[in-house]
Amino acid sequence: MAAQVGRQPISSILIVIAMQTEALPVVNKLKLVENPHSPFPEGVPWVHYHGTYKDIVIHLVWPGKDLSLGVDNIGTVSASLVTYASIQALQHDLIINAGTAGGFKAKGAEIGDIFLVSHVAFHDRRIPIPVFDLYGVGSRQTFPTPNLLKTLNLKSGKLSTGDSLDMTPQDETSITANDATVKDMEGAALAYVADLLKVPVIFVKAVTDIVDGDKPAAEEFLQNLVAVTAALDEAVDQIVNFITGKCLFEL
Numbered sequence: 001m002a003a004q005v006g007r008q009p010i011s012s013i014l015i016v017i018a019m020q021t022e023a024l025p026v027v028n029k030l031k032l033v034e035n036p037h038s039p040f041p042e043g044v045p046w047v048h049y050h051g052t053y054k055d056i057v058i059h060l061v062w063p064g065k066d067l068s069l070g071v072d073n074i075g076t077v078s079a080s081l082v083t084y085a086s087i088q089a090l091q092h093d094l095i096i097n098a099g100t101a102g103g104f105k106a107k108g109a110e111i112g113d114i115f116l117v118s119h120v121a122f123h124d125r126r127i128p129i130p131v132f133d134l135y136g137v138g139s140r141q142t143f144p145t146p147n148l149l150k151t152l153n154l155k156s157g158k159l160s161t162g163d164s165l166d167m168t169p170q171d172e173t174s175i176t177a178n179d180a181t182v183k184d185m186e187g188a189a190l191a192y193v194a195d196l197l198k199v200p201v202i203f204v205k206a207v208t209d210i211v212d213g214d215k216p217a218a219e220e221f222l223q224n225l226v227a228v229t230a231a232l233d234e235a236v237d238q239i240v241n242f243i244t245g246k247c248l249f250e251l
Contacts, residue, residue, distance in 0.1 A: 007247050013240065014092040014199075015060040016083055018099050018186050019072045021225060023049075023062040025233035026098065030240065032060055039089035045073065046082050054244045061086050075163045076189035083193045094143075094248065095201035097190050098236050100228055102165075102217060103207035107157060107181040110207065111220075112228055114235045115181065116149050117142050117159040117203035120188040123174035124162035137178070140191050143200035145251040152238050157181025159203060161188035165218060167211055183211060200248060204239060206232035 017023040026032075032049035040046045045064030052058070063073035063082045083095070103109025118141065125136035149156055160180035162171055167183070175183060182205050194201040208228045209220035243251065 007249060009245055009247055010056060010093045010243055012057040012090075012092050012094075013059070013243065014086055014090060014095045015058065015236070016079070016086070016095060016097045016186075016190060017060065017062045018074045018079060020062060020065070021072075022099055022229050022232060023047075023060060025229055026236050027060060029233055029237050030058055030060075032058060040082075040085050044085075046085065048086075053240060056240065056244055058240070059086065059090050059092065075185050076161065079186035080189045080193050083190050084197070087193070087197050087199055092199060094243070095190075095194055095199055096204060096236065096239065097187060097201060098204045098232060099184060099186065099206070100208040100221070100225065100232065101159070101182040101184040101205040102167075102209045102211040102221070103182050104175075104180065104212050105210050106212055108155075109157070109181055109210065111210065111224055112231050113155055113207045114231060115155045115157045115159075115203075115205045115207070116145060117182070117187065117205060118156050119158040119179075120191045120203065121158070121160055121178040121180070122162065122188045123160045123171050123178055123180070123183070124164065126170065126174070137174075138188055138192060139178070140188070140195060142191065143202050143248075143251075145202055148202075148239065148242055148251050151242060152235070154235070155181075159184060159187045159205060161186065165221070167217070182207060202239075202251075204232070204235055206235065
């Protein structure tokens with residue numbers, strides 16, 4: 001589908017966001033409404049918002065809350081499932097994965113920075129067998145958006161994904177090998193699904209905590225979440241406005 005519309009104006013976008021705190025400001029900014037008739041299987045907690053913004057149909061999904069514990073369904077499993085289900089149920093020319101991330105000051109990241117991701121990889125899928133090791137890392141280049149990057153004056157960097165908020169010494173070694181500027185808990189998994197189903201995807205990550213800094217990651221993340229989410233919301237709005245009327249190749 002995306003290949004067919006590559007030289008036609010983008011008409012539909014899927015935005016995937018992991019946490020409610022990150023998702024609701026975007027929902028409000030773009031004036032999206034919750035779909036009372038979910039396109040997803042009965043019983044799953046995934047939430048679907050939709051609407052039209054400047055002639056672009058926008059779908060936003062987040063994986064909802066864990067049915068037992070009531071916390072956001074973060075991590076690679078939920079990201080993979082909800083992305084796959086959304087691509088199957090809905091029609092999109094482009095996916096935007098927006099969310100918060102930890103940043104590395106050694107790579108120039110600061111609290112509140114917004115990054116457009118150039119490459120994604122995993123740092124916690126360690127399979128020390130030839131070729132399987134490369135599969136575990138799963139390195140991928142993201143859909144190129146040079147004009148978007150330049151026009152909005154955003155930073156560019158590589159993203160490393162794992163299912164833990166903290167960073168073990170083994171993770172640190174892998175993240176360094178991935179040359180990552182930011183780390184999250186969803187991106188590379190989402191990229192795998194999008195690549196599998198041939199839908200272009202771009203990643204917008206806002207830095208909430210400095211992984212190689214002096215403060216505990218969880219403490220700094222919670223301290224900065226609301227303010228950084230506001231910056232993320234503004235960036236997503238600017239990106240959607242930039243995309244309006246453009247074709248994929250113009251990004």
